[in-house]
Amino acid sequence: MSEQRETRQRYNEEFKRQTVKYIQEQTKTVTEIGEELNIPAKTLHSWLAKYRQFEDEPIINTEKVWEQERIIKEQNQQIDDLKEELAILKKAVHIFSNSKK
Template sequence: MGEQRQRYNEEFKRQTVRFVQEQTKSLSDLSEELNIPKSTLSQWMTQYRQFEKEPVVNHPEKIKLLEQSLKDAELENRRKERELEDMKEELAILKKALHIFSKAKN
């Protein structure tokens, strides 16, 4: 008789890939540990891999990319804060103008 093939659902595959990405062990070691063929894990990694979930360790290019995105986010945050302060100032001016012009004339 032939050996029965193991079938895995989509969610299991995605969780396994996420688990593999979070580990520092080799794919061969994880394959043995999880009792899943290395070729199957490789296929899943190709299909379901999400690079933002990988650890930063030993990836200097990823560190640089994350640092740059942080700097960009900080610049955008400062720009929005300045814009918000300008809007608050404009609103205060408009409130004063409304108060002045809405007074009844004697």
């Protein structure tokens, strides 16, 4: 048993934080990442519980969804207005270019 303690790997705080950030950015499972990094999935889960920062992950929040929908509606209205202005400008250019001839 004492041999196991001697071979136990120690990781610094920065490594743990970077690993958690890496996990959050991946689409792989924690088990797959654990195999990739040769770190037990149980250890990674404990790091996630301690160091996880949710700004790196999409969070579904009804207020955020409503805000995004409002922004999309405003942008669609701006697009429609710009299309209308462009159509008017095209007609004006056509009218003025024909009147000079």
